[in-house]
Amino acid sequence: MKCIINGEERTVAQPAANVALLLERLAVPAGRTAVELNGAVIEQRLFAETAVRDGDRLEIVSFVGGG
Numbered sequence: 001m002k003c004i005i006n007g008e009e010r011t012v013a014q015p016a017a018n019v020a021l022l023l024e025r026l027a028v029p030a031g032r033t034a035v036e037l038n039g040a041v042i043e044q045r046l047f048a049e050t051a052v053r054d055g056d057r058l059e060i061v062s063f064v065g066g067g
Contacts, residue, residue, distance in 0.1 A: 004057040015054075020047040023060070032063040 001015040005026075016022035019042055023030045035042045036059040042050050052058070 001052075001054045003052065003055065006059055016052050018048055019050045019052055019058075022052050022058075023047065026060070028060060028062060034061045034063070035059070 001012045003010055003012065003022075012022065012025055014025060016025055019035055019037065020030060023033060023035070030044065030047055033044075035047065037050060037052070038057050
């Protein structure tokens, strides 16, 4: 499956059925992550219910703390 992730075309070896699985395959922790799918922000509680399809555009941002 090919998607545009943060402006780069990427191939995900095993198709990800939803946002939660995609984040898992990309080794991105979902807890402090914001995802925009085709221009719409997806609430974290909906990651497992939100389908990802070939050709989708995603912006994935992980928040980190520090000082």
